[in-house]
Amino acid sequence: EVQVVESGGGLVQPGGSLRLSCAASGFTLNNYWIHWVRQAPGKGLMWVSHIIGDGTKTSYADSVKGRFTISRDNAKNTLYLQMNSLRAEDTAVYYCVKGGAYSTSPFDSWGQGTQVTVSS
């Protein structure tokens, strides 16, 4: 069964850092595009970042560029999102999402999400 499980969320002060993890099972990360999508309280869905299957390219939303870094450990079949210089507006549930083999593939498997709260 394809599954992604996020962890690492929590309460952090503005300017602080967190690293989210996404453990994949039932498939191999490096065969698929993998995304982070977030949802602020009471709001809609916003794409944050992705890494392509072969790991050679990453992309970020403008609002997180330069502060967030997506990476992958193929041996652990785990994806990460390093979040630095966190702001109140980064408060959200963060979802790890499996895409497909192509950039145009839909987001077909979602984790349960991990809550990130940025507050003093």
Added chain:
Amino acid sequence: DIQMTQSPSSLSASVGDRVTITCRASQSISSYLNWYQQKPGKAPKLLIYDGITLQSGVPSRFSGGGSGTDFTLTISSLQPEDFSTYYCQQSYGTPPTFGQGTQVEIK
């Protein structure tokens, strides 16, 4: 970025009603349009991809249509478990973008 606009933002309907949600892209996205269902406190779930293709396990009362800039999600006979928020998303360009969501409520 490609802007996605859904309408309506919310609707009230009864069990058994036919419901249609519209999604418009700010530029042509071919057929790279996906629909998701989200229930409160849960992760979104893929319903339809590439505009018209039903994801495995999704009931046949859900259908998608359109291409280019205008798309629809139709529920032919609304069931109690369908009361949720629905999002469209384009996967044509980077960044992938979502519509603002349509909340389907019980009348």
